Amino acid sequence: MNGLLDALPEHERALLREARPGAALAREPMRAQLSDRREFHDGWMFERKLDGVRALAVRENGEERLLSRSGRGLNPTYPELADALAAQSCTDFTVDGEIVAFSHGRTDFSRLQQRLGITDVRKARASDVAVTYYVFDLLRLDGTDLTRLPLRTRKSLLRRALDYEAPLRFTPHRNTGGQAELDAACARGWEGLIAKRANSRYLPRRSPDWLKLKCGHGQELVVAGFTEPAGSRTGFGALLLGYYEGDRLRYAGKAGTGYDRATLLDLRSRLDELEVTSSPFADPVREQGAHWAEPRLVAQIGFTEWTRDGMLRHPRYLGLRDDKDARDVVRETPGG
Numbered sequence: 001m002n003g004l005l006d007a008l009p010e011h012e013r014a015l016l017r018e019a020r021p022g023a024a025l026a027r028e029p030m031r032a033q034l035s036d037r038r039e040f041h042d043g044w045m046f047e048r049k050l051d052g053v054r055a056l057a058v059r060e061n062g063e064e065r066l067l068s069r070s071g072r073g074l075n076p077t078y079p080e081l082a083d084a085l086a087a088q089s090c091t092d093f094t095v096d097g098e099i100v101a102f103s104h105g106r107t108d109f110s111r112l113q114q115r116l117g118i119t120d121v122r123k124a125r126a127s128d129v130a131v132t133y134y135v136f137d138l139l140r141l142d143g144t145d146l147t148r149l150p151l152r153t154r155k156s157l158l159r160r161a162l163d164y165e166a167p168l169r170f171t172p173h174r175n176t177g178g179q180a181e182l183d184a185a186c187a188r189g190w191e192g193l194i195a196k197r198a199n200s201r202y203l204p205r206r207s208p209d210w211l212k213l214k215c216g217h218g219q220e221l222v223v224a225g226f227t228e229p230a231g232s233r234t235g236f237g238a239l240l241l242g243y244y245e246g247d248r249l250r251y252a253g254k255a256g257t258g259y260d261r262a263t264l265l266d267l268r269s270r271l272d273e274l275e276v277t278s279s280p281f282a283d284p285v286r287e288q289g290a291h292w293a294e295p296r297l298v299a300q301i302g303f304t305e306w307t308r309d310g311m312l313r314h315p316r317y318l319g320l321r322d323d324k325d326a327r328d329v330v331r332e333t334p335g336g
Helices: 079-086 109-116 121-126 151-161 179-187 261-273
Strands: 031-034 044-048 053-060 063-068 093-103 131-141 168-170 192-197 206-214 217-226 239-245 248-255 291-303 316-321
Touching: 044 151, 053 079, 053 131, 063 079, 079 121, 079 131, 079 168, 093 109, 109 316, 131 151, 179 192, 217 248, 217 261, 239 291, 248 291, 261 291
Parallel strands: 031 206, 131 168
Antiparallel strands: 044 192, 053 063, 053 093, 093 131, 192 206, 217 239, 217 291, 239 248, 291 316
């Protein structure tokens, strides 16, 4: 057993198990619930909410693999991160984290978007968009499953198991948090905070042991149509957006801002390939001349609030996500 694990107290060593292969262990990442809770007792840890792409990293049998939360390989998109994993003195681990790009000191999903579609290693290395991988959890170490250990113990092991040099970073945390701390995070331009129970196990599902405390509103939504452009605009006018409620795709409104010319043309080309003749939405969509698309694309959308009738207020496009299946997109509600 790894020396770090030998040093654990007996009651924690009793929680250790032989691990499944790393990729299998990383197949179902733990996810946080949106929450409006702002008061916390002792026993919680608070991390910065990062605006990027979730990724799990596996190193075993002489190979390094970066995996999206849907299980897609990301090594060709972020070869410098694969290099950082390969350079580790630790040769067998599975970690969880977030890939981000920075703009003016803040994580910027729109900037990261420029890397998401690259699958050619040479083009990825030539990109001027630098990325950083912030790791925040350790699931496996030297063939041992750590997911039953308390989070505080897993993070302590994580800090010591890997070497942290750019572009690999350890995600720090604080032991206190609440409204004042969230306000301070928002004032610094952060996305918000993630509150985590310090004694929580790592569970392969969305869990109330991890809570998202957001500074603003935003979530993934399914693209299932668009409107024609008007005036001098090219590509399309607005994306028609929705989310799943069971098997029904509910209409959530349209987003007509947040695009540059290249994005308008690229999205129009993608949507033309997905064109269908009838609306995929369960609700009526009263947009004259609307075009419909097979609901496969997932977009990150920022907005100010949900209206009483279930529509987005002031939605704006932030980028496409290729790390989440459209059928997994639901309306996020506090505690849901």
